[in-house]
Amino acid sequence: MRTFVHHLGNHTWEGVPILKYKEEPGTHFKQITRQVLSDCSPDFKTQLRYFEIAPGGYSTLERHQHVHQVLIGRGSGHCLVGGQVHPLAMHDTVIIPPLTWHQFRATGSDPLGFYCIVNCDRDRPQLPSAEDLKALAPSARDFIRI
Amino acid sequence: MRTFVHHLGNHTWEGVPILKYKEEPGTHFKQITRQVLSDCSPDFKTQLRYFEIAPGGYSTLERHQHVHQVLIGRGSGHCLVGGQVHPLAMHDTVIIPPLTWHQFRATGSDPLGFYCIVNCDRDRPQLPSAEDLKALAPSARDFIRI
Numbered sequence: 001m002r003t004f005v006h007h008l009g010n011h012t013w014e015g016v017p018i019l020k021y022k023e024e025p026g027t028h029f030k031q032i033t034r035q036v037l038s039d040c041s042p043d044f045k046t047q048l049r050y051f052e053i054a055p056g057g058y059s060t061l062e063r064h065q066h067v068h069q070v071l072i073g074r075g076s077g078h079c080l081v082g083g084q085v086h087p088l089a090m091h092d093t094v095i096i097p098p099l100t101w102h103q104f105r106a107t108g109s110d111p112l113g114f115y116c117i118v119n120c121d122r123d124r125p126q127l128p129s130a131e132d133l134k135a136l137a138p139s140a141r142d143f144i145r146i
Numbered sequence: 147m148r149t150f151v152h153h154l155g156n157h158t159w160e161g162v163p164i165l166k167y168k169e170e171p172g173t174h175f176k177q178i179t180r181q182v183l184s185d186c187s188p189d190f191k192t193q194l195r196y197f198e199i200a201p202g203g204y205s206t207l208e209r210h211q212h213v214h215q216v217l218i219g220r221g222s223g224h225c226l227v228g229g230q231v232h233p234l235a236m237h238d239t240v241i242i243p244p245l246t247w248h249q250f251r252a253t254g255s256d257p258l259g260f261y262c263i264v265n266c267d268r269d270r271p272q273l274p275s276a277e278d279l280k281a282l283a284p285s286a287r288d289f290i291r292i
Contacts, residue, residue: 001213003227007237037217037239044213046192046263048239067147067190071183071261073237081149091153091219093183093194115217117192117263 001041011052011074011113013037021051021059031057031106040120047120052113053077053106058145061103066122070094070104074113077106080144083137088112101128101136103144147187157198157220157259159183167197167205177203177252186266193266198259199223199252204291207249208271212264216240216250220259223252226290229283234258247274247282249290 006014013035021032031054038048050073053059061080070079071093079086079094080103086094088104096102106112133141152160159181167178177200184194196219199205207226216225217239225232225240226249232240234250242248252258279287 001241001243003241003243004232005239005241007218007235007239011237013237013239038215038241041213043244044215044241044265046215046265048215048217048263067187069184069190069192069194071194072153086150089153091157091159093151093153093159095147095149095151095184095190097147097149098189115261117194119190119192 001043002039005037011035011050013050030059032059037115045120047118049116049118050113051104051116052111053104054111055106055109057112058105059103060125060127061101061144061146062125062127063099063101064123064125065098066119067098068096068116068118070096071115071117072113073115075106075110076108077104077112078143079104080140083140085139085143088114101132101140105143105145147189148185151183157181157196159196176205178205183261191266193264195262195264196259197250197262198257199250200257201252201255203258204251205249206271206273207247207290207292208273209245209247210269210271211244212268213244214242214262214264216242217261217263218259219261221252221256222254223250223258224289225250226286229286231285231289234260247278247286251289251291 019034021034035050165180167180
């Protein structure tokens with residue numbers, strides 16, 4: 001278990017690789033990096049990750065049974081949670097309830113950086129079907145990027 | 147379950163009371179506040195809290211079986227983890243292993259603010275006996291405040 005993870009500046013950490021998030025063939029523009037700031041262990045089944053979305057980028061529109069909590073660490077943006085779009089600024093925190101469609105977007109001129117707290121044991125995200133997209137509120141449909 | 151906890155400025159949040167931390171009769175100078183930024187629920191058994199220690203203040207020297215992860219959110223300071231004293235600055239993160247003596251101190255002229263991620267189900271902290279204090283490394287003994 002790593003005990004101390006030292007911040008090097010500009011939201012990078014000592015010994016923590018900067019990973020590309022979900023870069024799969026055919027994936028649309030997303031521009032997200034991921035850094036894992038704690039290891040899963042039998043003693044601590046919670047993980048802290050730092051994500052950063054470049055201006056104009058966005059996270060995958062998805063839902064899952066597991067809950068996660070997000071804490072904004074840098075910049076600003078917006079998120080969809082269920083039917084509602086929220087503005088996001090430094091130190092805001094968002095708890096995504098089970099099976100709730102959500103998406104984060106860096107809507108401003110700065111990157112949107114956020115910490116995400118999640119259980120190590122979790123289900124895989126679900127992607128929306130055409131039916132799911134149709135069922136979204138109009139304001140949510142205007143907001144999302146697929 | 148609260149979904150959105152909006153930051154009001156100066157590390158205070160909408161609808162989140164600022165609690166005094168462990169103010170018991172006979173307690174020494176500590177100067178800590180606590181704000182709870184998520185509720186425990188069957189769906190999410192992890193809690194995010196924000197603590198702030200005034201300059202010169204310190205957390206209780208304690209240990210427990212449960213692990214917690216700390217993320218520095220404001221100012222600077224030092225912490226003891228086991229036998230070692232670490233400097234702390236913004237965005238550093240510290241994972242406290244099981245049954246490891248630890249204490250946070252706001253050693254600078256600014257408050258030391260930090261987020262703490264912890265399981266909702268956890269054991270109570272243990273305080274050090276005179277024997278435990280004697281067993282600490284000399285640098286740890288110099289650092290601690292009881």
